[in-house]
Amino acid sequence: LRWPLRLWDKFFSREPTVSESKMVDEVTMEKLNSGFQKLQKATDCKSLLKKYLTKDVFEKLKNEKTKMGATLLDVIQSGLENLDSGVGIYAPDAESYTVFSQLFNPVIQDYHVGFKPTDKHPPKDFGDVSTLVDLDPDGEFVVSTRVRCGRSLEGYPFNPCLTEAVRNISVSIPAQVSLVTRVYSRPAQVSLVTRVYSRLVHAVNNIEAKLPFSHDGRLGFLTFCPTNLGTTMRASVHIKLPKLSKDRKTLEQAAAKYNLQVRGTRGEHTESEGGVHDISNKRRLGLTEYQAVREMQDGILELIKLERAAE
Numbered sequence: 124l125r126w127p128l129r130l131w132d133k134f135f136s137r138e139p140t141v142s143e144s145k146m147v148d149e150v151t152m153e154k155l156n157s158g159f160q161k162l163q164k165a166t167d168c169k170s171l172l173k174k175y176l177t178k179d180v181f182e183k184l185k186n187e188k189t190k191m192g193a194t195l196l197d198v199i200q201s202g203l204e205n206l207d208s209g210v211g212i213y214a215p216d217a218e219s220y221t222v223f224s225q226l227f228n229p230v231i232q233d234y235h236v237g238f239k240p241t242d243k244h245p246p247k248d249f250g251d252v253s254t255l256v257d258l259d260p261d262g263e264f265v266v267s268t269r270v271r272c273g274r275s276l277e278g279y280p281f282n283p284c285l286t287e288a289v290r291n292i293s294v295s296i297p298a299q300v301s302l303v304t305r306v307y308s309r310p311a312q313v314s315l316v317t318r319v320y321s322r323l324v325h326a327v328n329n330i331e332a333k334l335p336f337s338h339d340g341r342l343g344f345l346t347f348c349p350t351n352l353g354t355t356m357r358a359s360v361h362i363k364l365p366k367l368s369k370d371r372k373t374l375e376q377a378a379a380k381y382n383l384q385v386r387g388t389r390g391e392h393t394e395s396e397g398g399v400h401d402i403s404n405k406r407r408l409g410l411t412e413y414q415a416v417r418e419m420q421d422g423i424l425e426l427i428k429l430e431r432a433a434e
């Protein structure tokens with residue numbers, strides 16, 4: 124048996140190429156080193172990448188590679204190119220959250236309001252959708268409500284390393300979501316938040332029954348963005364709070380007390396148009412789906428109270 128095996132080795136095995144090997148290639152290493160220097164020099168950069176990629180962490184991670192071949196450069200490239208990023212890192216695949224944990228963990232803890240490396244995301248729990256209330260029965264403040272979440276297919280790389288072939292597989296998925304949500308409706312008397320949230324719960328449960336999603340014992344559902352982990356759920360209202368929002372900083376400070384995040388009308392990194400702000404739960408990890416949507420609901424109710432009380 125030894126002889127044919129040796130022959131097999133001789134003719135069919137070969138040294139791994141650099142991209143297959145565990146080593147980070149020279150070009151990547153050069154880009155990493157120059158990128159890190161650029162980041163060090165960018166004194167006005169406020170990203171979490173800049174905050175947590177210390178020299179020590181950089182040295183420890185620059186030679187690391189995941190089984191799918193992702194390097195630290197794949198993780199930090201976006202933040203190096205866009206120094207005005209709020210976060211600045213993405214996970215190229217599920218394993219990156221472990222291999223590059225010395226960078227991901229502090230970023231996750233900072234963004235998700237104290238989720239520590241020893242913390243574990245709770246099991247999925249959509250709760251009792253009928254217990255959610257009408258935020259604004261007279262329609263004075265809330266313009267619209269949205270609840271969204273993200274999912275990644277198990278076993279595939281995430282966006283930064285997704286190839287054309289894999290991207291084609293995901294094309295059919297949004298079509299399934301819209302089909303599922305369209306056939307589902309609720310009587311008009313249930314609260315606004317309940318209707319929107321129920322549609323999402325129904326859609327997610329249906330799709331989950333057909334497709335395996337990327338999930339981690341500690342971090343819950345995984346996506347390429349460390350802001351969208353755990354429940355990955357962002358429940359938001361488009362809301363007009365003219366008094367509280369005279370100055371965006373004041374609005375942001377009031378919202379932060381309830382773990383809420385303020386965005387502009389057209390989403391992240393945009394300004395408010397016609398006094399409309401997008402306010403949503405900031406943390407999506409370390410709490411259940413129900414608690415996430417409640418965080419939005421309860422916080423918005425408090426902001427509306429503050430608006431009414433303002434001079």
Ligand SMILES: Nc1ncnc2c1ncn2[C@@H]1O[C@H](COP(=O)(O)OP(=O)(O)OP(=O)(O)O)[C@@H](O)[C@H]1O
Nearest residue numbers: 267268269271357359360361386388389390391401
């Ligand atoms: N309550 C809402 N009503 C109507 N539109 C909304 C509401 N909340 C968000 N949107 C719209 O959803 C779009 C997408 O928002 P945005 O890009 O900020 O983030 P996202 O899709 O939630 O994902 P991520 O947080 O990962 O960026 C924007 O155009 C925004 O105007």
Ligand SMILES: NC(=[NH2+])NCCC[C@H](N)C(=O)O
Nearest residue numbers: 208209210211212348350391
């Ligand atoms: N859409 C998101 N996933 N938002 C979170 C981060 C977005 C962007 N990469 C940044 O760092 O500012």
